[in-house]
Amino acid sequence: MVRRRKHWGWGYEDQQPDHAALEASAATICERLGLPAREPREPVGLEQLALPLPRIEPPRQLAAFSSAGSYERAAHALGKSYVDVVRGFSGDFAHPPDFVCFPRAEFELEQAIEWCSSQRVAAIPFGGGTSVVGGVTPELPSGYNGAVSIDMGAFDRVLEVDPVSRSALIGAGATGPSLEAQLASHGLTLRHYPQSFEFSTLGGWIATRAGGHFATLWTHIEDMLESVRALTPAGAWESRRLPGSGAGVSPDRMLAGSEGVLGVITRAWMRVQPRPRQRSSVGVRFADFAHGAQCVRAISQSGLHPSNLRLLDAGEAALTGAGDGSHALLALAFEGVDHPVSEAMGRAREICREHGGVAGERDGASDSGGDAGQGAGAGGVGSWRSAFLGAPYLRDVLVAIGVMAETFETAITWERFDALHERVIAAAHAALGPEAAHARVQCRFTHVYPDGPAPYFTVIAPARRGSEIEQWLTVKAAVSDAIVAAGGTITHHHAVGRDHRPWYDQQRPELFAAALGALKATTDPAGVMNPGVLIDPLA
Numbered sequence: 001m002v003r004r005r006k007h008w009g010w011g012y013e014d015q016q017p018d019h020a021a022l023e024a025s026a027a028t029i030c031e032r033l034g035l036p037a038r039e040p041r042e043p044v045g046l047e048q049l050a051l052p053l054p055r056i057e058p059p060r061q062l063a064a065f066s067s068a069g070s071y072e073r074a075a076h077a078l079g080k081s082y083v084d085v086v087r088g089f090s091g092d093f094a095h096p097p098d099f100v101c102f103p104r105a106e107f108e109l110e111q112a113i114e115w116c117s118s119q120r121v122a123a124i125p126f127g128g129g130t131s132v133v134g135g136v137t138p139e140l141p142s143g144y145n146g147a148v149s150i151d152m153g154a155f156d157r158v159l160e161v162d163p164v165s166r167s168a169l170i171g172a173g174a175t176g177p178s179l180e181a182q183l184a185s186h187g188l189t190l191r192h193y194p195q196s197f198e199f200s201t202l203g204g205w206i207a208t209r210a211g212g213h214f215a216t217l218w219t220h221i222e223d224m225l226e227s228v229r230a231l232t233p234a235g236a237w238e239s240r241r242l243p244g245s246g247a248g249v250s251p252d253r254m255l256a257g258s259e260g261v262l263g264v265i266t267r268a269w270m271r272v273q274p275r276p277r278q279r280s281s282v283g284v285r286f287a288d289f290a291h292g293a294q295c296v297r298a299i300s301q302s303g304l305h306p307s308n309l310r311l312l313d314a315g316e317a318a319l320t321g322a323g324d325g326s327h328a329l330l331a332l333a334f335e336g337v338d339h340p341v342s343e344a345m346g347r348a349r350e351i352c353r354e355h356g357g358v359a360g361e362r363d364g365a366s367d368s369g370g371d372a373g374q375g376a377g378a379g380g381v382g383s384w385r386s387a388f389l390g391a392p393y394l395r396d397v398l399v400a401i402g403v404m405a406e407t408f409e410t411a412i413t414w415e416r417f418d419a420l421h422e423r424v425i426a427a428a429h430a431a432l433g434p435e436a437a438h439a440r441v442q443c444r445f446t447h448v449y450p451d452g453p454a455p456y457f458t459v460i461a462p463a464r465r466g467s468e469i470e471q472w473l474t475v476k477a478a479v480s481d482a483i484v485a486a487g488g489t490i491t492h493h494h495a496v497g498r499d500h501r502p503w504y505d506q507q508r509p510e511l512f513a514a515a516l517g518a519l520k521a522t523t524d525p526a527g528v529m530n531p532g533v534l535i536d537p538l539a
């Protein structure tokens, strides 16, 4: 039997805990979060869903690779944000696609795009469906006759490896585990590990400019992008394979972050690397987040480039089992292929000491291969990493037991970070209202640059059962307002989608929006590619 992913949450259908297991988890989780006891609820089953009737049917030329089945429509109706999981859990599928296309080759994809353009039907590229910004939800502006989700799952092969240049041509639908397994047989890795690694795809990463697990240097997918191919309604867009080029505005960069509004990415040549052989990691305690942040700034400006430089505040460290709530924790790690990392680690530890940091007793050093990004941890780093990887599964349980868990990510220059941090935490607490008494608003750095960090806030609070969406909207708006008012970006790596549009529109230059609209009008003259995301089609 084919193992199916849940139509509403993370993981596979057979991974959903039963009621007894949920009850047991509810007690433990509520105690750990300091929340009043919550009674777990059951998700609305597929057979109980009343999906809106399809407005259109697959035409003859698409029928062989399309489905209008309830499972496919529901499973492509939402992404995987907190509010998506709440909606899916409670059977609220207001905007499913009318049908889903599963093209197996470029000519089938071309047929699907052509048909959507000719019928004024929205075409929504779908990779792993892990968007947390409403990027794959067919919630359309008026004037469309229907919506088709285009699932790129069949484009999942590593098609070619160039060991001389160390690049690989990879299909856009390949998920993290699939492309890494294929590259591993060549002794190579893409070394891109977003938290959604298990289900998200190369095409989705490029379309959203995803950020990987590593804190510095090559961690954004576009850093590894050598050339890219997409099919647009106006034809193919393929850039030349080059290690670098000063020939005008970059065609790769114009597709990176295009969020499906220009066309569908089908494959890309990616820069790959041998698997790291040298690793060293350590957890360093700081009295508080502010002292840790000063140290992180010093390391990020030292030219050392650790692979991990994640600072967790005391609450975040405690919640992930990496601390006891009395101190902030810095997860510090170095990785290398060619030369030892001990010297760099030694200097980074010195900088930590200079800033009052206390390193854990055991240094997780290793010179063996293994799974990059998942290496041994020390001083609480291992606990944090397990919690990081298990978090998407835990969130489904939190929704079942009535706990809101939402995240906000941004980036800001160092000189404005303290003010932004204060403002966001205050805004979240104020927006939570009565639930603030039991809430946790925590912060960690996911990525760090010499000129500023990418802070990532987690808000955990008792959900207002029955009005979870209104509660979420209030908190989302308040925190997003605070981020943009403090000078941050509305997104550092989660993308714009539909959910971030109001704040993205404030942040981007007006003239740039007009230029992007003109580009869209060229590649997508009928305005059918993912309408509502990123920019509006020209009127």
Ligand SMILES: Cc1cc2nc3c(=O)[nH]c(=O)nc-3n(C[C@H](O)[C@H](O)[C@H](O)COP(=O)(O)OP(=O)(O)OC[C@H]3O[C@@H](n4cnc5c(N)ncnc54)[C@H](O)[C@@H]3O)c2cc1C
Pocket: 079, 080, 081, 124, 125, 126, 127, 128, 129, 130, 131, 132, 135, 136, 152, 172, 173, 193, 194, 195, 196, 199, 200, 201, 202, 203, 204, 205, 206, 207, 208, 209, 210, 211, 212, 213, 258, 259, 260, 261, 263, 264, 265, 266, 391, 392, 493, 494, 495, 497, 530, 533
């Ligand atoms: C638990 C969790 C953890 C996450 N962690 C991270 C993280 O660490 N870093 C990070 O950057 N993001 C993270 N995300 C967000 C999400 O995983 C990323 O945005 C990811 O890049 C989406 O990939 P996907 O294949 O699932 O794309 P989808 O969700 O299917 O699509 C995302 C957007 O890209 C478009 N798209 C997808 N495929 C294509 C294609 N082939 N051509 C053109 N457009 C396309 C879609 O139309 C949509 O607008 C996380 C999400 C969750 C739920």
